[in-house]
Amino acid sequence: MRDDADESAAASADLDAVALEVLRNQLEGIAEEMGEVLIRGAYSPNIKERRDCSTALFDADGRLVAQAEHIPVHLGAMPAAVDAVLDRDPAPGDVFVLNDPYAGGTHLPDVTMVSPIGGDGEVLGYAASRAHHADVGGMAPxxxxxxxxxITQEGVRIPPIRLVEGGERVDDVLDLFLANVRDPEQRRADLRAQRAANDRGAERLDELAAEHGVQRLRAAFDAVIDYSRDRTAAEIxxxxxxxxxxxxALEGDGVTEDPIEIAVTVTVDGGEITVDFAGTDEQVAGNVNAPLAVARSAVYFAVRCATDPDVPPNEGCYEPIAVSAPEGSVLNPDAPAAVVGGNVETSQRVVDVVFAALADAAPERVPAAGQGTMNNLTIGAGGREGFTYYETIGGGAGGRLAGDGLDGVQVGMTNTLNTPVEAMETAYPFRVERYALRPDSGGAGEHRGGLGLVRSVRVLDDATVSLLTERRRTAPSGVAGGEDGQPGRNLIDGEPVPAKxxxxxxxxxxxxxxxxxxGGYGDPDDxxxxxxxxxxxDGKASDR
Incomplete structure (x- = not known):
């Protein structure tokens, strides 16, 4: 009788190119279906309207095998969450929840759920979902x-812990979480949607195992990862x-407005890339520190963009890329450093700096700088009638060799939609007074930069407003003779306020x-x- 390795090798040999492509698409289809279940089942506008969530499948060793086309900063960092769960002896019938950036998370609002999949007590793989919850406690709505x-000021911190054990929900864990957040019923509903998404992933993967056989499915995991690794290595x-x-540099940390430098050396050596952030500033008092998993995620995104974004996204894409940052730096901080802005803003700057380094290696593939920020706007209030609204706001994409930058879109590490005006005014005590493209904000060039946006919201109740933004003092840069884009501005009742x-x-x-x-790409005279x-x-500057 052959052992599992022999059976897996035989199954792998049976996978021709057509069978592999069918299985790859089936796996990615499961991840996409998980995302649809999560979005349809969620209660908060941040998930159901903006789609600030991500879903993925992993094999029994915690390797990413398929992901939905969701949020880059979620997906590139999600393997760290599964690795953290692997240390807790997971078994089918369990569901783990976590958000601790020092134990597999990114920042506290991103709550991750990981479900082992398999029968007869043997793990076949993992279904994982990550969603940005509109409130997880802390010092501000x-x-x-x-x-x-x-980090304790940013919300409740959850290490990898069983929310479901052996198929039974652990109510004490859920009660502890809900007791520390605002609008607990909305949080309960969003967690329920995440569990439904994971359950759908487990159901579909079990069906796939029944259709193809467990050994053939495991061989497919290996094959799709090998395929992506080989294609990525060839591109590099x-x-x-x-x-x-x-x-x-970042424009301050929310405590001071002193610049925070990020330095990178990208080394291309055959089919491998090493990205070293030696020389980056030490961790700071404020919240723009980013866990190393977030820095890795940003590097993976930038390298994929500069090589071939159509390579199937899985563990294989990451294997030729090594990322390091000094311990205690802003890209690899020690606990209990605050990190909520690192996930959303520092990740954007990492993309910008890696693109700038790669521009010399692949000038035809690297665009001018996009807006370089997620423009995080949070408005909330506590109490019985409290509410929490969170949104990232689009801006201009950089011009590129192939054409102009897009207007009013998310760039870099986020991939969310906007919150429709109707949804905002229905769910919150708001009136949206203006939502429009920002005239002439894109940099001039042979291919001009995309336009930013203007979003004006009148708050009808007393509230707390939090802004975490970048590119307010330093402009997104043009390349190849293109001009810089316009920096952003934050105003409260018409008066400027700092970036954070x-x-x-x-x-x-x-x-x-x-x-x-x-930023613009190329000489405007061309x-x-x-x-x-x-x-x-279109009402844009006519000299472009």
Missing amino acids: GSMPAGATE EALPDGEYRATD ATRDVPAGTTVTVETPGG RDSASIERDAA
Whole structure:
């Protein structure tokens, strides 16, 4: 009788290119279906409208085998969450929940659920979902305070723990979480949606095992990972070998406005890339520190963009990429450093600096800088009639060799939709007074940068407003002779406020976020006449 290794090798040999492509698409289809279940089942507008969530499948060893096309910063960091669960002796019938950035999480609002899948007590794989909850406690409604200096101020911290054990819900764990958050019934509903998504993933993977056989399915896991690794390595090998360096800076940490430098050296050596953040500033008092898993996630995204984004996204894409950052730095902080802004803003700057380094290696594939921020806006109030609203706001994408940057879109590490005006005004005590493209905010160029947005919200109740933003003092840069995009602005009742700020405001206050435009690509004098005429028709600067 052959052992499991022999059976797996035989099953792998039976997988021709057609069978492998069928299985790969089936696995990715499961991840996408999980996401649909989560979005349809969620209660909070942040998940059901903005789709600030991600879903994925992993094999029994915790390797990513398929993911939905959701949020880059979630997905690239999610393997760390599964690794953390693997240390807790998971078994089918369990469901783990976690959000601790120092034990597999990213920042506290991103709650991850991991479910072992399999029959007869043997783990076949894991279904995982991550969703940004609109509040997880802490010093300010929405759990995104600008002035946090340690993680306990940002919300309740959950290490990997069983929410379900042997198929039975552990009510004490759920009760403890809900006792420490605002709007606990909304949190309960969103957690229920995450569990439903994981259950759907487990159900579909079991069906796939029944259709193809367990050994053939495991062989497919290996094959899809090998395929992505080989394609990624080939793409990297096509880049010129060498060391490529760049630096960039964050605009303060919410405690001070002193710049925080991020330095990178990207080394291309054959089919491998090493990304080293030596020289990056030490961790700071404020909340822009980013766990190493977040830095890795941003690097993976940038390298995929600069090679071939169509390579199937799984563990194989990451294997040729090594990422390191000094311990105690802003990209690898020690607990209990505050990190809520690191996930959303520092990750964006990591993308920018890695792109800047790779521009010398792959100039035709690297665009001008996009807005470089998620423009995080949180508005909330406590008490019986309390509420929590959270949104990231789009801006300009950078111009690129293939054409102009897109207007009013999310760039870099986020991939969410906007919250529709109708949904905002129905769910919250708000009136949206303006939501429009920001004229002439994109940088001039042969291919101009995309336009930023203007979002003005009148708050009808007393509330707390938190802003975590970037690119307010430094503009998104143009490349190849293109001009910089316009920096963004934050205003409360027309008065400018810093890039990172938390303010208590009375009813009737108007909060306005003007987001940055993208940088331009190429000399503006080379812009063709048809593009200039189109710009004029669209109300954009006619000299582009």
